[in-house]
Amino acid sequence: MRNTPTISGAQFSQATVSTFAATNGQALVTTRMASDTDGDCYLWYAYDGWNAIRLYRADDTGTIAFTQLGANFTPTAVAGDILRLESDGSTHTCKKNGVSQGTRTDATYATGQPGLAVGWAVAETDSEMDDWSGGDLAGGAVAKAHPALMAGPAAWCP
Numbered sequence: 001m002r003n004t005p006t007i008s009g010a011q012f013s014q015a016t017v018s019t020f021a022a023t024n025g026q027a028l029v030t031t032r033m034a035s036d037t038d039g040d041c042y043l044w045y046a047y048d049g050w051n052a053i054r055l056y057r058a059d060d061t062g063t064i065a066f067t068q069l070g071a072n073f074t075p076t077a078v079a080g081d082i083l084r085l086e087s088d089g090s091t092h093t094c095k096k097n098g099v100s101q102g103t104r105t106d107a108t109y110a111t112g113q114p115g116l117a118v119g120w121a122v123a124e125t126d127s128e129m130d131d132w133s134g135g136d137l138a139g140g141a142v143a144k145a146h147p148a149l150m151a152g153p154a155a156w157c158p
Contacts (some may be wrong), residue, residue, distance in 0.1 A: 007156075008136045013044075013114035014084035015132040017077050022047060027077055027129055032112030033089040039064050040109055043117075044085035044094050046077035053077060055085075055094055055104050069104040088137055 013029040020027060026047050034043035039060035046053045052072035059065045073094060077083060084095040090107035093100055114134025 005076075007113055007134070008138070009110045009112075010088040011085045011114050011135060012084060012137055013116060013134040014082060015116050015129040015134070017046065017079055017081045017083065017128075018130040019047075019128040020077065020079050021153040026117075027082050028117040029132075030083045030115045030117065031085050031092070031134075032109040033115045034060070034109070034112050037099055041110070041112060042069075042085065042092055042106070042109065044083055046081075048076055048078075049074050053083075053094070053096070055092060056069060057106055057108055059108075069106050070102075073101040080098070082131075086137060133137065 008034065011031050013031050015027075015029050018025045026030065026035065026045070028043045028045045030041045030043050039058050041058050043056040043058055043066075045056055052074045053076055054072055055069045056066045057069055059067065067094070073096075077096065082095075082097050084098075086093040086095070090105045093103045093127055094104065095101060116129055116132050123155065
């Protein structure tokens with residue numbers, strides 16, 4: 001999916017974890033993704049192997065390098081959880097089920113599109129995300145919302 005509306009830098013991305021792979025499940029919502037061919041972005045990244053959720057900055061220079069922003073958030077996500085990442089200025093707020101888990105700051109990327117990704121490290125069971133939406137924090141432009149969107153492996157959706 002390619003989102004075409006112009007979304008301000010003050011944006012959110014939110015989705016429900018519908019299925020979390022039993023082994024190495026991964027579910028991510030992203031903000032400020034540069035394009036469908038450039039993976040620069042911020043990732044609110046749930047992975048059952050960590051028993052935590054982390055916020056990363058992804059830097060795409062041909063291969064993607066991940067920089068963790070601050071300490072882990074605990075516990076990890078489970079099926080039914082709603083993950084939301086809000087990016088406003090240099091502040092990134094990570095929410096699970098509507099409750100802030102904390103904030104991190106990083107000013108590397110100021111613009112881009114909201115999106116999401118799912119995957120698994122061991123090819124046996126998909127992780128899936130439903131009810132994705134993204135858009136401007138102040139209202140206005142909203143990226144395409146989908147009731148059932150994607151399943152792994154490693155599917156990126158700017």
